[in-house]
Amino acid sequence: MGMIEDRLSTLGIQLPPAPAPAANYVPAVRSGNLVVIAGQVCFGADGKLADRYKGKLGAGVSDEAGKEAARLCALNVIAQLKAITGDLDAVVRCVRLGGFINAAPDFTPLPVIMNGASDLMVEIFGDAGRHARSTVGVAVLPFDCAVEVEGMFEVR
Amino acid sequence: MGMIEDRLSTLGIQLPPAPAPAANYVPAVRSGNLVVIAGQVCFGADGKLADRYKGKLGAGVSDEAGKEAARLCALNVIAQLKAITGDLDAVVRCVRLGGFINAAPDFTPLPVIMNGASDLMVEIFGDAGRHARSTVGVAVLPFDCAVEVEGMFEVR
């Protein structure tokens, strides 16, 4: 068992099946040592969007649910990363996460929500999980998901 | 004539002139084997924004028009790609498209709109056109365009 798989097991984290794309694209592309992961939404391991993670932060979705939603997105990012690399130990670095929060126009604590994704990355990959990040509040997301997260990774 | 030019011809697709940037930046930058294309809006081959592609999805712009707008953006992305590479056969892979949809806060079928761009990429480049993708609904876009698409490509 790989080192990262081992850490996942220690943390009690089970990766969901890598979600299929919602349309005519692929979930991940490798170019040289970079892997780009398509925007992942907060579907659960059952491939469904829980009511709790549907809607806007600041207008129905609680901060706690938003943070959980961001963590779910990050889990899906890692599931895609595993699917394309075949082995999470091949990950050299999480280079960047982009966080899109479905938010009311006056909901400003966006970084706290996105920490749900960032914290998971560091829990699992340690220092290699520390990434550059952009977080913005958008008008709406596919399926009215509360959060969408995209990623860029360096792999060996 | 190159293979991709040949396919464009077979498909009856004529690339527009590569649009000039709206401000103090360049439409494309190459770094190593990566080419980054600036966000392209849905201007037509005449360099103008048709009324049909102006405004928000879910608030005036129809789904059909939105999909056409996304396709126009992708055409402009490819026109920029041709301008910087000189030869579309140099394209190894469409790595990523970012799709920004000018949308009302309750317009959730964003992936369907963005398919206008993704489908064109696959029509033209085949498997090399399959890309990672992030689609979000934004509050507003330059010139009130319905769609903006940015790209990252691997070239040889």
Add this chain to the structure above:
Amino acid sequence: MGMIEDRLSTLGIQLPPAPAPAANYVPAVRSGNLVVIAGQVCFGADGKLADRYKGKLGAGVSDEAGKEAARLCALNVIAQLKAITGDLDAVVRCVRLGGFINAAPDFTPLPVIMNGASDLMVEIFGDAGRHARSTVGVAVLPFDCAVEVEGMFEVR
């Protein structure tokens, strides 16, 4: 003194201290010859958000203030770039800037605002500062900042 430091001095531009991230991530990551800079907001050199740069374009923040805010974001991007490279002369090219404007849904002159960032990049780096760029109007930004700018650079 390096060439770029020299130009900064000639222009009378003093880089702010590189802002600390707002949460559990890092401000910049290098992967090969690419450096990705996390989204930087329009905090001043004192690490604070001036009232003038707080809120939405088209709903309280003036165009002039928006442009200044974009310039501040770009200054912070360059401060992060200096912190990670140690020497701005190592910058080969500004590959891409992503500009997120906190905007009312009917505020369309977004490119003019983002020029505050792009112009600074070209002032400082000359032709190497000419970048691909995507500019979008978002629903809200962290701390209700008027502008957020992220960057990708090629370095030697």
